[in-house]
Amino acid sequence: MQNSRPYILSLISIFMAFHIGWGKETRSCNLSHEGIMKPFCDLCGCATNSGSFGFGTLSNSNFIGLRYVHQSFESRDGIFSDSPSSNEYLNTYQLWAQIPILQNIYATASLPYQDLKRKFENRSIEEALNGIGDASVMGWYKWQFYKKEDTVAVPYPVTRPLSKHSIQFGVGAKLPTGEFEERLTDRVNPGFQVGTGSFDGIFSLGYNYGGDKIGFNALLTYYLKGANKNDYRFGNQFSYVGTSFYRIPFNKFSLMPFLGISGDIYNEIEQFGERLADTDGRILNGTIGAECTLNRVILGANLAVPVAQDLFGDNVQAQERLSFYVNFSL
Incomplete structure (x- = not known):
């Protein structure tokens, strides 16, 4: 594990493979505490919050905070261009936190209120x-x-210095604390729900690079969905995100603008063991935003704009997605 270059190349290859496949079908803060965007929720449930939107900030400091997410969708009930449509507006007010446990182990948690x-x-x-x-x-x-x-230079001391590269392994669960209403599943967008009613597994792998000014992070997450009491199972989901950021120091605060890509791939919804047609899909977003750190206060904003999408048989169109958050370092 002395050389992290193979891991970087592997992650880059994964992102390139996603883009090629799509084309064939149609985060005062030191960057040595490299950050990573952690998973949030899915499109097919939990009020259509995308897993690629993240569950953390650019800085890897432990925190407790509040985040607001606004999303909107247009759904067309029919196969024709003049078929009746509806507009869905999703507002999420989220309490979230990152808490240390041991030196290299920490936990993250979130509790959203949906409107x-x-x-x-x-x-x-x-x-x-x-x-x-x-x-x-x-x-x-x-x-x-x-x-x-470096065998040519003076030998390293007993404690070798750390590099600016790291990887993270995450395992967790989404809990059925939100209400699921089966009557809403016959709509074009069955993800218009406060909750999914199911217990889901979450598995993540992330890579971070944090230099003095320039940083990069990437995250791959897989959601293994469970069935709820109505035997309704939202499709398993794969999410990916890559973000590059730059630190601009000022006298009393630092500013980190960032650019990146994010996306989600969804399997079909199942009920009573049968797959429901036109309930899968994928979306690729371009992301832009900035994070400002002032003492222990972290302020951030994030805008995601769809670049390509094919959701629910192309009957659902995602619009821009906007997030604001304020965190307090622990």
């Missing part, structure tokens, strides 16, 4: 849902790389 609205093109009524959403808890192990030993 959802749906407006129909051919009706005057408006549909609304609100309540506690699905909570998530994860445990993480951070594997820090050491600098490569």
